[in-house]
Amino acid sequence: MxxxxxxxxxxxxxxxxxxAPNENFRGESxxxxxxxxxxxxxxxKLQEASxxxxxxxxxxxxxxxDDILLFAQTSSFDTAYEYIxxxxxxxxxxxIFEEIERPIMHIVKEMEDRGILIDKKYFENLxxxxxxxxxxxxAKIYKMAGVEFNINSPKQMGEVLFGKMGMKSSKKKSATGSxxxxxxxxxxxEEANPIIKEILAYRELQKLLSxxxxxxxxxxxxxxxxxxxxxxxxxxxxxxxSQDPNLQNLPIKTELGKRIRGGFIAEKGxxxxxxxxxxxxxRVAAILSGDKKMTQIFREGKDIHSGVASFxxxxxxxxxDSEMRRQAKVxxxxxxxxxxxxxxxxxxxxxxxxxDTRSEVVTREEAQKFYINYFNQFSGVRDxxxxxxxxxxxxSFTETLFGRRRYFPNINSRIPFLKNMAERxxxxxxxxxxxxxxxxxxxxxxxxxDLKKEKLLEKVHLVLQIHxxxxxxxxxxxxxxxxxxxxxxxxxxxERSYLxxxxxxxxxxxxGSGDNLGEVK
DNA sequence: CGCATACGCGCC
DNA sequence: AAACGGCGCGTTTGCG
Numbered sequence: 001m002x003x004x005x006x007x008x009x010x011x012x013x014x015x016x017x018x019x020a021p022n023e024n025f026r027g028e029s030x031x032x033x034x035x036x037x038x039x040x041x042x043x044x045k046l047q048e049a050s051x052x053x054x055x056x057x058x059x060x061x062x063x064x065x066d067d068i069l070l071f072a073q074t075s076s077f078d079t080a081y082e083y084i085x086x087x088x089x090x091x092x093x094x095x096i097f098e099e100i101e102r103p104i105m106h107i108v109k110e111m112e113d114r115g116i117l118i119d120k121k122y123f124e125n126l127x128x129x130x131x132x133x134x135x136x137x138x139a140k141i142y143k144m145a146g147v148e149f150n151i152n153s154p155k156q157m158g159e160v161l162f163g164k165m166g167m168k169s170s171k172k173k174s175a176t177g178s179x180x181x182x183x184x185x186x187x188x189x190e191e192a193n194p195i196i197k198e199i200l201a202y203r204e205l206q207k208l209l210s211x212x213x214x215x216x217x218x219x220x221x222x223x224x225x226x227x228x229x230x231x232x233x234x235x236x237x238x239x240x241x242s243q244d245p246n247l248q249n250l251p252i253k254t255e256l257g258k259r260i261r262g263g264f265i266a267e268k269g270x271x272x273x274x275x276x277x278x279x280x281x282x283r284v285a286a287i288l289s290g291d292k293k294m295t296q297i298f299r300e301g302k303d304i305h306s307g308v309a310s311f312x313x314x315x316x317x318x319x320x321d322s323e324m325r326r327q328a329k330v331x332x333x334x335x336x337x338x339x340x341x342x343x344x345x346x347x348x349x350x351x352x353x354x355x356d357t358r359s360e361v362v363t364r365e366e367a368q369k370f371y372i373n374y375f376n377q378f379s380g381v382r383d384x385x386x387x388x389x390x391x392x393x394x395x396s397f398t399e400t401l402f403g404r405r406r407y408f409p410n411i412n413s414r415i416p417f418l419k420n421m422a423e424r425x426x427x428x429x430x431x432x433x434x435x436x437x438x439x440x441x442x443x444x445x446x447x448x449x450d451l452k453k454e455k456l457l458e459k460v461h462l463v464l465q466i467h468x469x470x471x472x473x474x475x476x477x478x479x480x481x482x483x484x485x486x487x488x489x490x491x492x493x494x495e496r497s498y499l500x501x502x503x504x505x506x507x508x509x510x511x512g513s514g515d516n517l518g519e520v521k
Numbered sequence: 522c523g524c525a526t527a528c529g530c531g532c533c
Numbered sequence: 534a535a536a537c538g539g540c541g542c543g544t545t546t547g548c549g
Contacts, residue, residue, distance in 0.1 A: 154544090241540055246532085
């Protein structure tokens with residue numbers, strides 16, 4: 001057994017003082033609010049009130065005591081508690097609380113308390129290696145630019161590239177009078193000047209070092225483990241958020257970034273095991289919309305992007321090439337995000353030629369045609385999105401499959417930008433919320449229930465939650481058994497839930513394990 | 522000096 | 534000018 005029972009809890013809040021469920025804490029010792037009675041507040045009840053308030057108004061993420069009292073217009077926590085739970089009932093959100101949020105509160109706490117083991121030596125070595133490379137790149141960039149400047153300053157970078165070196169940007173200056181130097185802009189200039197390649201390499205290393213490699217090892221507790229916070233009420237859609245540090249954005253796309261994951265290791269005798277829902281948002285879009293073709297693709301176990309491409313481009317599945325699949329993928333994601341034609345056009349790129357790695361954008365007409373064709377093929381999706389928008393315009397909120405609400409006060413605004421934004425977020429909320437809030441949170445609940453039945457709670461521990469993915473630390477000798485239990489629980493969420501929801505679209509789950517996070521996928 | 526903002530970028 | 538949803542966090546910059 002470890003000594004974590006008595007370990008110091010380094011967690012703290014940004015806004016206000018969190019009343020972490022801490023045995024030693026007594027509410028009377030400090031209180032920032034004047035005139036507030038100083039009696040003891042049960043940390044669990046406080047957390048319940050925080051979650052309940054957020055369910056009532058998800059724009060108030062992770063509310064603290066002062067937010068709770070302000071909302072209830074009282075100085076008494078007990079009064080506020082009662083008021084908030086009455087409101088919860090009035091807003092028809094008590095089911096979400098009782099069935100989804102309340103049952104996982106203790107699991108989230110255990111996940112934070114357990115933390116995840118860090119290989120500090122690994123991070124040290126990685127740091128040395130990347131800093132060395134960063135130094136080389138710095139010297140190279142200074143030499144090629146003919147001037148020393150702060151490469152970390154976008155402003156100075158813009159002046160050097162587009163001023164001194166006379167490069168031409170496809171974009172005009174921003175409102176603040178500076179050129180954008182983001183990656184997508186720099187990539188257009190990659191062959192115009194060899195310095196761009198070095199700058200891009202510099203950017204990547206600088207990001208990895210300053211956000212992860214040089215920071216994470218310093219954040220470990222006395223137990224040598226990292227205790228990031230996972231806020232189950234941290235987002236407007238119902239998702240978790242993670243902070244101090246954010247463990248939901250660990251690099252995975254590039255090789256240099258992915259290596260960071262090697263520093264997150266399993267305890268002795270354990271493996272780290274990742275379980276992720278495959279394409280869960282698109283499956284949910286198919287479920288919610290009931291679209292015939294999209295349902296068919298999933299029911300037949302086909303790749304969704306290829307399947308969509310075969311309908312949109314009107315070719316058989318085996319005639320779908322990688323380019324068609326790529327374009328279908330763009331629009332599939334666009335659907336989830338409420339994308340319009342112009343956004344689609346911006347994202348629909350294709351290679352200029354086989355020998356040329358650059359890409360060019362499609363014309364607006366092409367994007368428009370593609371857009372219309374997509375919605376003609378998947379008319380169920382089109383009609384569903386239209387229905388959600390109509391509902392939001394009428395009621396000023398939307399609901400997930402399980403009834404989780406999000407409100408849109410700007411949905412009837414006369415300011416086009418605000419109205420359009422509200423419409424996009426309104427169509428996205430039920431999909432994102434059902435998939436990566438309701439379903440994954442129910443999965444957390446049911447996995448634990450099943451592990452308990454099998455007396456495995458001491459051998460299997462949730463350590464990370466990354467939206468459509470759960471990472472458990474599992475004792476090696478029960479790996480196979482736990483793997484099956486967890487997968488089955490995750491797959492069966494919809495039927496098992498209080499909705500007893502039946503669908504012929506399977507919720508696929510993939511898993512992988514290893515001695516560190518780099519090995520689990 | 523601390524703080525807010527702009528910009529940029531990591532993930533799902 | 535404006536760009537598709539949801540996050541957290543780094544550095545720079547300008548301000549009080």
